[in-house]
Amino acid sequence: MYELDCFAGSSIDEAVEKLISERKLGHDCYINFNGVKIFSKNVTLDSAYLDITGMSKKEFENYQEKRRREFEEFMEKEEKRAHERIPYWIEEGHKLFPKDKHEMWDEIVPVRASDLYHGMELDNILEIQRLLTYEEKGSYEEIKKFMDNQGHSGMSWSLVCALIKALCENGTEIVEYLEMR
Known part of the structure; x- marks a missing residue:
């Protein structure tokens, strides 16, 4: 397993997209996103959002809109x-x-x-x-x-x-x- 780079300013969506692309290629990897490791093996948008923000993607978007x-x-x-x-x-x-x-x-x-x-x-x-x-x-x-x-x-x-x-x-x-x- 290896770590993929995640550049400053990258979104959760971009990180997940990158991990899913690597998974499709058969690669087992992860990204350290603001101190939270998300893994290619089982990542989904909602699982990444839950791990990183404590909310689903939809809940996070609603929260951001409210803020x-x-x-x-x-x-x-x-x-x-x-x-x-x-x-x-x-x-x-x-x-x-x-x-x-x-x-x-x-x-x-x-x-x-x-x-x-x-x-x-x-x-x-x-x-x-x-x-x-x-x-x-x-x-x-x-x-x-x-x-x-x-x-x-x-x-x-x-x-x-x-x-x-x-x-x-x-x-x-x-x-x-x-x-x-």
């Missing part, structure tokens, strides 16, 4: 919530940022509210500006701790850093500090 719908509903709610928060974000930005930044802020807010993160980076930059404004000129270390606790992806981190540079006094210096650590 997709839930995700779409969640994203719609987040988008609606973000658009409802636009006046709040604009008002808070006007309180925190110097007047010469208000026009830029007013342009940024609706764009960021409509993006993948639904304004999360707006909340972040407002909190950072609060730290800089009200916390006795909050230290860069406080900002670093705040940023680290946000669980940013590379993209959201970059967005917040771009906002820091554009809107905060000493923004470039702050971002350089964040990137050094």
Whole structure:
């Protein structure tokens, strides 16, 4: 018995198809699919799905469809919530940022509210500006701790850093500090 390669991104269906083709040729082999060995000797689509996901193929497809719908509903709610928060974000930005930044802020807010993160980076930059404004000129270390606790992806981190540079006094210096650590 030998192991067949299963490349990243391969589906369960593709792995089963490959095993069945090998079985028809009289080969006894297996594929290690995400840590689960499936064998050519007796594999079916449902047996592979049961072994790998704990569900039949149909149950898994129904589960995936349900998750997709839930995700779409969640994203719609987040988008609606973000658009409802636009006046709040604009008002808070006007309180925190110097007047010469208000026009830029007013342009940024609706764009960021409509993006993948639904304004999360707006909340972040407002909190950072609060730290800089009200916390006795909050230290860069406080900002670093705040940023680290946000669980940013590379993209959201970059967005917040771009906002820091554009809107905060000493923004470039702050971002350089964040990137050094």
